[in-house]
Amino acid sequence: MKIDIEALRSAGGKTLTYAFTVHGANLDTDEEDVQFLTPVQVELEAMYGEGKVKVTGSLRTSLILTCGRCLKSFSYPYDQEFEDEIQVAEEETGINLTELIRDIFITNLPFKPLCSTACKGLCPRCGVDLNEKQCGCPADDMDPRLLELKKLLDK
Ligand SMILES: [Zn+2]
Ligand SMILES: [Zn+2]
Numbered sequence: 148m149k150i151d152i153e154a155l156r157s158a159g160g161k162t163l164t165y166a167f168t169v170h171g172a173n174l175d176t177d178e179e180d181v182q183f184l185t186p187v188q189v190e191l192e193a194m195y196g197e198g199k200v201k202v203t204g205s206l207r208t209s210l211i212l213t214c215g216r217c218l219k220s221f222s223y224p225y226d227q228e229f230e231d232e233i234q235v236a237e238e239e240t241g242i243n244l245t246e247l248i249r250d251i252f253i254t255n256l257p258f259k260p261l262c263s264t265a266c267k268g269l270c271p272r273c274g275v276d277l278n279e280k281q282c283g284c285p286a287d288d289m290d291p292r293l294l295e296l297k298k299l300l301d302k
Contacts (some may be wrong), residue, residue: 148189148244149196150202155195162194167244174249181256182223183297184209186223189248195235200242206252215259217276251290270299 148167155163171183191204209225229251233242267277275282 150193150200150242150244152195152200152240152242155200158195160196162192164190164192164278164280165204166190169245169248173229174245174252176249178256180213180260182211182220182287186247187252189244191244198235198237200233200235201231202233202244203228205229206248206255212257213262214262214266216261216266218269219276219279221260221262223257223258223260225252225256227251228261242256276294 167189169187172248187208191202193202206227208225213225270282272284273282
């Protein structure tokens with residue numbers, strides 16, 4: 148994923164359009180819970196001026212994420228717009244965008260993905276998926292973090 152700065156410089160302030168397709172594996176995201184269903188489509192416009200390249204664009208792909216409540220996998224349409232300015236030195240002839248795209252991608256992943264905002268999650272006592280059935284555990288208003296601690300202490 149490279150942009151030729153020479154071409155941008157000689158475009159004299161005009162915007163050039165680029166499109167790239169990157170396989171998720173080549174982004175090296177190191178995100179264990181993220182699988183790519185489709186390659187990442189990168190579309191961007193770039194403009195050179197005063198030692199900087201201004202880029203605006205979008206990242207699109209389909210992901211498989213793991214729900215933070217019920218731990219099931221679900222498909223997630225990823226669509227992120229971005230805008231950035233890259234400083235370029237006089238002697239530079241090209242910009243490699245892979246790192247920028249990786250950073251944008253990771254920063255905009257949902258912090259706690261949910262299969263649905265209504266996901267009921269797992270019962271903290273027996274682990275049953277509460278979206279599928281009621282488990283009959285007594286209602287417990289104990290903080291789930293305390294419950295984890297209690298489990299450890301009971302061992
Ligand atoms: Zn869920
Ligand atoms: Zn239960």
